[in-house]
Amino acid sequence: MCKINWSDRTWFTPIPRNFEENIQPLRIDEYKRLINELEIGNTGIYELPEEINPYSKYGIRIYVKEEYTNPGQSGKGRPASFMLWAYKRLGFLNKTNKITTAGAGNFAKSVAIYSKKLAPWIKVYAYVGNLAVRRNPEIFDELKRLGVEVVEVEDGQCPHVPIIGGNAGTYRGVAITQAFLQEGFLPEHLYEFKKYEVDIFDIFSRRKTIFLDQHSYWKPFDGILSAGSYYHTLGGELVDFIGSLTKGENTSIYFVHGLETRSSLLGTSVRLLRELKNVKVVAQIPKALNGSNSLRISRSSPTPTFQFGLRRFSELGEGHILSHAHHLANELYEISDEDAARMFVKLIEYGIQAAQVLLAMLSQVLI
Known part of the structure; x- marks a missing residue:
């Protein structure tokens, strides 16, 4: 050591300009009652x-x-349930029929478990590198049993993740970006903040596909919800x-x-x-x-x-x-x-x- x-x-x-005012309707006491019902935490x-x-x-x-x-053998049920609840509470899931995430770990598993309880009309898609699928097929079999559609993408570093030094260093870079692009945003819309005049809440309320970004690569507000x-x-x-x-x-x-x-x-x-x-x-x-x-x-x-x-x-x-x-x-x-x-x-x-x-x-x- x-x-x-x-x-x-x-x-x-x-944080995007209209995030603070729009997230005010969240009632944390309501969420705490929910996780007790879902047997998360404690x-x-x-x-x-x-x-x-x-x-x-x-x-x-x-x-x-x-x-x-x-449930799900990890603490990832905490952020997964909180993000799903917050998105639903804010009206983001009203017209959504597809949720994407990246990787096949405990977060994806938790999203699959709790989306059935909080938004059963939604289909979950997990974007993963094909090398990971070949190495650990049993992990993906478990996701499929939970009803998740596993989408394989080419492995390699993601050219869109703006890391100083130019090296993302993760095979998930491509998977994260591909899952994110399903929303319909272009990456530059999120990282050129001076030009960022998009009304996120208006867009999300009409969005049919939503990417849950637990690592906050592209969506800083998802990171705030996760933390x-x-x-x-x-x-x-x-x-x-x-x-x-x-x-x-x-x-x-x-x-x-x-x-x-x-x-x-x-x-x-x-x-x-x-x-x-x-x-x-x-x-x-x-x-x-x-x-x-x-x-x-x-x-x-x-x-x-x-x-x-x-x-x-x-x-x-x-x-x-x-x-x-x-x-x-x-x-x-x-x-x-x-x-x-x-x-x-x-x-x-x-x-x-x-x-x-x-x-x-x-x-x-x-x-």
Whole structure:
């Protein structure tokens, strides 16, 4: 494990001009009732036993939240359900019969699950690179069983994603752009902000195809919704839990989170930093991802995946001004595959099941 210097960045994505005023009708209390009905969130939290936690003798306690126990086996049901609910609440789904997304991971799975409950008339299309399909056919079989139409696209870097340095570094670039273009927008309409005079809400209310952009490559407002889902759900759950533990005492709190899941990192961190004292955010990234330039892009380039929430959360009913996202993480660490593997064995020995991302995070704080 090695500590990485965090580079500064001041660039951020503006929010389209009429976003703030139009999103006001969202009622967060209504969404919270909905996720209870959908059985999303309120996942269990357990404390690591002393045999695994080498710092217990110093009074340091480590807790793990079981996000993999959500429907769909991940926390992606939070942003998927929130985005679907918000789009429906704002009238965007009135004439929509097709939703597109990119990739075949847990977000696409969650969109398929919850669209059946929130907008059963809509067909979901997942755009994925053909190399990914050949490597993991069982993943796509599961999506197809959920009624998703899997659309294969050619692998390769996407020439339309405006990354400083010119290298997107992801096979999903093409898939993301192809899924986005189904809406009918041209990419330059979204990135030439000085010329951006399109009335998004008028267009979306008449749109037959809508792209859910969890990474906010092309649609900054989708990124705000994604981060907002974690702010209002996971962040709130952790605030309540930590409050019940500390009971107002002056306790140091470290929130450890993967860098790659940026909407969760951003939304949850803001909630914790806003409502609790003595909170530090520690981000981690697997070494394999850092080696593929993912970390370089995340830290120093204006990738829409990291800067989507840098303006206001008032649109989501909380009236909180976000600082630059890179200021939210106090420290950043790179985690080796070997560390994660050792932690996997250690946890299994004690009967604890955990997802791969969680293993990397635990190895960061335990090794």
